[in-house]
Amino acid sequence: MVSGEATTELRVLYQPNRCALLESALVPGHTVVFDRHGKIADASSAGYANLSKEFVIFVKGVFLNSAVVLLATSLCQALCLQPDGSCTGVGSQSEKSYWKVHKISSGICMFESVKNAQMYLRIKDGRCDGMGTGDVDCHFKIKKNLENASISLESTKSPGLFVGLQSDGQAKPMIYAKDENVCFYPQVIQFGRENPMGMSATPSQEEEKIHESKKQKKIPPESEDRSPLSSSTAKEIRCFQSGKTLLSEDEWKVLVLTGNTGTRANVTLWVYGDKGVTGPISLRKDSSEQLFLPGQEDEFQVEIRSIGNIYKIRIGHDGTSEQPEWKLQRVTMQHTKSKKILDFAANVRLSRIQADGDVVCELPVVKGGQAIFPLVRYQVDVYTGKLKHAETESEVFLCLFGERGDSGLRLLYKSNMQVKFQRGQIDKFQVAAVSLGKLQKVLLRCEASDKSQYWYCEQVVVREPGTTSKSIFTCQRWLPFMSQGIIHSEIELYLQGEDY
Numbered sequence: 011m012v013s014g015e016a017t018t019e020l021r022v023l024y025q026p027n028r029c030a031l032l033e034s035a036l037v038p039g040h041t042v043v044f045d046r047h048g049k050i051a052d053a054s055s056a057g058y059a060n061l062s063k064e065f066v067i068f069v070k071g072v073f074l075n076s077a078v079v080l081l082a083t084s085l086c087q088a089l090c091l092q093p094d095g096s097c098t099g100v101g102s103q104s105e106k107s108y109w110k111v112h113k114i115s116s117g118i119c120m121f122e123s124v125k126n127a128q129m130y131l132r133i134k135d136g137r138c139d140g141m142g143t144g145d146v147d148c149h150f151k152i153k154k155n156l157e158n159a160s161i162s163l164e165s166t167k168s169p170g171l172f173v174g175l176q177s178d179g180q181a182k183p184m185i186y187a188k189d190e191n192v193c194f195y196p197q198v199i200q201f202g203r204e205n206p207m208g209m210s211a212t213p214s215q216e217e218e219k220i221h222e223s224k225k226q227k228k229i230p231p232e233s234e235d236r237s238p239l240s241s242s243t244a245k246e247i248r249c250f251q252s253g254k255t256l257l258s259e260d261e262w263k264v265l266v267l268t269g270n271t272g273t274r275a276n277v278t279l280w281v282y283g284d285k286g287v288t289g290p291i292s293l294r295k296d297s298s299e300q301l302f303l304p305g306q307e308d309e310f311q312v313e314i315r316s317i318g319n320i321y322k323i324r325i326g327h328d329g330t331s332e333q334p335e336w337k338l339q340r341v342t343m344q345h346t347k348s349k350k351i352l353d354f355a356a357n358v359r360l361s362r363i364q365a366d367g368d369v370v371c372e373l374p375v376v377k378g379g380q381a382i383f384p385l386v387r388y389q390v391d392v393y394t395g396k397l398k399h400a401e402t403e404s405e406v407f408l409c410l411f412g413e414r415g416d417s418g419l420r421l422l423y424k425s426n427m428q429v430k431f432q433r434g435q436i437d438k439f440q441v442a443a444v445s446l447g448k449l450q451k452v453l454l455r456c457e458a459s460d461k462s463q464y465w466y467c468e469q470v471v472v473r474e475p476g477t478t479s480k481s482i483f484t485c486q487r488w489l490p491f492m493s494q495g496i497i498h499s500e501i502e503l504y505l506q507g508e509d510y
Contacts, residue, residue: 019034019035019036020032020033020034020035020042021033021034021035021038023041030064030065030067031063031064031065032063032065041063042063043063044063067159071201071202072196072198073111073113073119073152073196073202074111074113074201074202075111075112075113075202076110076111076112076202077110077111077198077200077201077202078108078109078110078111078124078198078199078200079108079109079111079121079196079197079198079199080103080107080108080109080196080197080199081107081109081121081194081195081196082103082194082195082196082197083099083100083175083193083194083195086102086103087099087100087101087102087103088101088102088103088107089101089107089109089131089173089181089194090102090106090107091106091107091123091125091126091129091131091140092140095129095139095140095141096139096140096180096181097131097138097139097140097180097181098179098180098181099175099179099180099181100179103197105124105125106125108123108124108125108199109121109122109123109124109131110122110123110124111202112144113202114149117151117152118149118150118151118152118166119149119150119152120142120144120148120149120150121148121150121163122144123140126140128143128144129141129142130142130143130144130148131148131150131163131173132147132148133147133165133167133168133171133173133183134147136183137182137183138173138174138181138182138183139181145315146166146167147165147167149165149166149167150163150164150165150166150173151163151164151165151166152164153172153186155193158193159195160193160194160195161193161194161195161196162186162192162193162194163192163194164186165183168183170185170186171183171184171185172184172185172186172192173192173194174191174192175191175192176191200496201496259347260313260314260315261311261312261313261345261346261347262311262312262313262314262343262344262345262346263309263310263311263312263343263344263346264279264293264309264310264311264312264341264342264343265307265308265309265310265341265342265343265344266293266302266307266308266309266310266325266338266340266341267306267307267338267339267340267341267342268302268303268304268305268306268307268308268336268337268338268339269304269305269337269338269339269357269359270304270305270337271304271335271336271337271359272302272303272304272306272333272336272337273302273327273331273333273334273335273336273360274300274302274331274332274333275327275328275329275330275331275333275334275336275369276292276294276327276328276330276331277292277293277294277301277302277325277326277327277336278290278291278292278293278325278326278327278328279291279293279312279323279324279325280323280324280325280418281312281314281317281320281323281343282317282320282321282322282323282324282415282444283314283317283318283319283320283321284317284318284319284321285316285317285318285319286316286317286318287317287415288313288314288315288317289324291312293308293310295310302336304337311346320343320352320375321374321375321382321383321414321444322372322373322374322375322383322415322444323341323343323354323372323373324370324371324372324373324418325338325341325356325370325371325373326360326368326369326370326371327360327369328369329362329369334361334362334369335359335360335361335363335364336359336360336361336369337358337359337360338356338357338358338359338360338371339356339357340353340354340355340356340357341354341356341373342354352375353375353376353377354373354374354375354376355373355376355381356371356373358371362423366424366440366442367423367424368420368423368424368442370418370420371442372385372417372418372442372443372444373385373444374444383414383444383445384444384445385442385443385444385445386442386443386444386445386446386474386475387440387441387442387475388410388417388440388441388442388443388472388473388474389438389439389440389472389473389474389475390408390410390422390438390439390440390441390470390471390472391436391437391438391439391470391471391472391473392406392408392422392431392436392437392438392439392467392470393435393436393467393468393469393470393471394431394432394433394434394435394436394437394465394466394467394468395433395434395466395467395468395486396433396434396468397433397466398433399433399464399466400433400434400465400466401431401432401433401435401465402431402456402458402463402464402465403431403463404431404456404457404458404459404463404465405421405456405457406421406422406430406431406454406455406456406457406465407419407420407421407422407454407455407456407457408420408422408439408441408452408453408454408455408470409452409453410441410443410446410449410452410472411446411449411450411451411452411453412445412446412447412448412449412450413446413447413448413450414444414445414446414447415444415446416446417441417443417446418443419453419455420441422437422439423439424439424440425437425438425439426438431465449472449481449505450504450505451483451502451503451504451505452470452472452483452502452503453500453501453502453503454467454470454485454489454500454501454503455489455499455500456489456490456499457499458489458490458499464488464489464490465488465489466487466488466489467485467486467487467489468484468485468486469482469483469484469485469486470482470483470485470503471483481505482505482506483503483504483505483506484503484506485501485503487501489501
């Protein structure tokens, strides 16, 4: 058959048993049939238990990091976290049954309840519930079941035990027995962002919509005192408060010395190691004790798990309260069991109205009076397109990714231009971060609350001081954008080239 002719077109017929038949579009009723040797069979072979013409459907990319999924147990029910922390397989297919995917490694994930943040699916002590805290009890290996297009979740801590369902629908650890009790049918509510989100937009398709919206309504800019810490990312903050009993191998003491200017804003910490990152960690205490006063050193007990050798931290505040400025003098970390001490020299002012306008800073580990990695002030040039209505007054955030981690999501606050992100304009920013090595990608976020504030970005160019090279990340699309019926405020831009 010649490719493209009608005889090569097949219609997918979805079946009640979740399989599919491939029917000829030219000759309805004729389906693709395989014999038990994997060869295309003729009509006389179709009696092989009806299995020779059924196909199972697997979708690639279901369990990308930060994806939101539904783990369906039937055509109308799903795995659901109950108010008491237990899990049931007879929950409704609604928001309360949504799970956020945290990818640990290839084929291994954690599942966090969307409605009840910081509550994870787990298998522990003979129970299967949603009371997990994100430790190894919450790690599951995803097993594909080819016979019915389902998946099963196997505990990595207790190999051989799977998330299963009893006859009353309650979740319970079970041994895999190829029955429906351990089978789930994942449905993607929101795709993750391991790969770039979509292709370049066609400007002509969006211009008129945005033009009409801008004529109807002019949205005032949101307060520029906002920080990435107060965005949706902040909802994922895990709080490790003083006095909490922790495993000694994972327990660290964090000492934060404030300089001559204190703050009452919310302070957050990230810790980076050569095998991973922990954070965001909210630095606060249960007591009414006032923190971060001028000249005061505050002590916190935090839990840091399996991230290897620590080489940097990121610390900052969210710019809230009547005292949003902060002079950070020094941070010291001490491992509770080994007494190992890590020093981080700061002497930096975190303020929107002074210094460079940043409320977040990165600090490398200092050994023998020298930082183990240099602090780099990356020059970031953001090109707004020349299309009509390409400008925006919305807040724009950026995160740099390199061989040595990321810069964290930063608000692009202080530009060389008086008004940022105007049509055809190049805005220059500085992003200070511990050296990231060779840059790999950039994440952009535009939080536009209305189409009148959508933004067309042409490209992002990043330069490292002291070098003649520049890294180019092409965008050429509107932000936010629609993909598969979902509005995305973020896009990942991969390195397109380097100029020397």
